Amino acid sequence: MELFRLKKPLSLMSKSKRFGILSVVVLILSVGLILTKGFNYGIDFAGGTLVQVKYEGKAPIDKVRKAISVDKNYEGASVTYFGSDEEIVIRTKMSSKALGEDISDKMTHLLQDTGKFEVRRVDMVGAKVGSELREKGLMSMLLAIIGILIYVSFRFEWRFAVASVMALIHDVTIAMGAVVLFGIEVNLDTLAALLTILGYSLNDTIIVFDRIREGIRTIKKPDLASIIDESVTQTLSRTTLTSLTTFFVVLTLFLFGGEIIRGFSFTLLVGIIVGTYSSIFVASPILMWLGFDVSNFREKEAEKLKREKEKEKMRAMYENGTI
Known part of the structure; x- marks a missing residue:
């Protein structure tokens, strides 16, 4: 086509x-x-924790920032919209000691006064990983x-x-x-x-x-x-x-x-x-x-073709019993 x-x-x-x-x-x-x-760098390469939260209605991003700031593990966390104004992503460089905690439950507790929401995704990667x-x-x-x-x-x-x-x-x-x-x-x-x-x-x-x-x-x-x-x-x-x-x-x-x-x-x-x-x-x-070099390439190709023809000729002579 x-x-x-x-x-x-x-x-x-x-x-x-x-x-x-x-x-x-x-x-x-x-x-x-x-x-x-x-x-x-995202969580995969920088390490840390990513939490994706979906609200019913517009996400109160200022309230979210204030709510999570009370926890030292989320100090300096980045809170941004994710695709629409109903979803947000919280990114933070959480310490390795906190990786063993149930982040979903902890986030639900921290954001309980910010409205009706659902924690949709939690990704955690250590800095070494x-x-x-x-x-x-x-x-x-x-x-x-x-x-x-x-x-x-x-x-x-x-x-x-x-x-x-x-x-x-x-x-x-x-x-x-x-x-x-x-x-x-x-x-x-x-x-x-x-x-x-x-x-x-x-x-x-x-x-x-x-x-x-x-x-x-x-x-x-x-x-x-x-x-x-x-x-x-x-x-x-x-x-x-x-x-x-x-x-x-x-x-x-x-x-x-x-x-x-x-x-x-x-x-x-x-x-x-x-x-x-x-x-x-x-x-x-x-x-x-x-x-x-075009001419050099053509010479090599001609030489290669000549060798292949000679091989074919020798093979045909061998099959006919003349060798």
């Missing part, structure tokens, strides 16, 4: 420097945000990138692998910058979204690279830029269609999925946009800038 068909190749690589400058600027801004503002989750989350991303580098090196050539990994780092860094910019809470759901972006972006990049490799074999042009332009143009309909369908599904989750998965869906939305952009305007130009 094709969304559209272009008769002439788009001249994309002629504008690669402009897109490169744009990507570098956005990357620098993203890294700057991460280093200066920092992540808004949160630190371990952060370390393991970072390690999982590093291992995923290393695994991708090895996989693409075996399937293609090392320049393809380097280009794809640089595009993935580009995508994840910008997604993390957007998370910091909009104050999205970083938890296990957000980490899952970042790992999903790695897979999504890699899949898109591999399809583009596969068409470029095929184009090097079949398109009778000496320069890589022209081959990339023609190959990317051939995959543009498929890339656009895949990205749009995925984007609208995730957008639906973001708009109607509720506050719980908002961080996950927002991170994915950014990742889909940036991943689609990088497959065309980041990964492909990097392949060109790394000095990929």
Whole structure:
């Protein structure tokens, strides 16, 4: 199925420097945000206690703050609305000694004079566990990138692998910058979204690279830029269609999925946009800038084909009993 068909190749690589400058600027801004503002770690990574409370009617947030302030364990607690003005979330860095208490009962007791409500969720994570989750989350991303580098090196050539990994780092860094910019809470759901972006972006990049490799074999042009332009143009309909369908599904989750998965869906939305952009305007130009030699590649492919034909000939002679 094709969304559209272009008769002439788009001249994309002629504008690669402009897109490169744009990507570098956005990357620098993203890294700057991460280093200066920092992540808004959720309970999963920072440790502490989260209590979600739903009221019948508008939640009296000022009364809630006053009611919980009498308990030292909730000193400096953050009380915010959650999705609607009927639900609130109470976040606090509770001491490890308090983790053994029944938080639901204690919260019911503290808020008994604030109105009719229901404690819907209680999450507790120790500071040590949160630190371990952060370390393991970072390690999982590093291992995923290393695994991708090895996989693409075996399937293609090392320049393809380097280009794809640089595009993935580009995508994840910008997604993390957007998370910091909009104050999205970083938890296990957000980490899952970042790992999903790695897979999504890699899949898109591999399809583009596969068409470029095929184009090097079949398109009778000496320069890589022209081959990339023609190959990317051939995959543009498929890339656009895949990205749009995925984007609208995730957008639906973001708009109607509720506050719980908002961080996950927002991170994915950014990742889909940036991943689609990088497959065309980041990964492909990097392949060109790394000095990929078209004639050398064709010579290697011809040599490989010659060896395969010789093997087939030897096998046929052996089967016919002439060896």
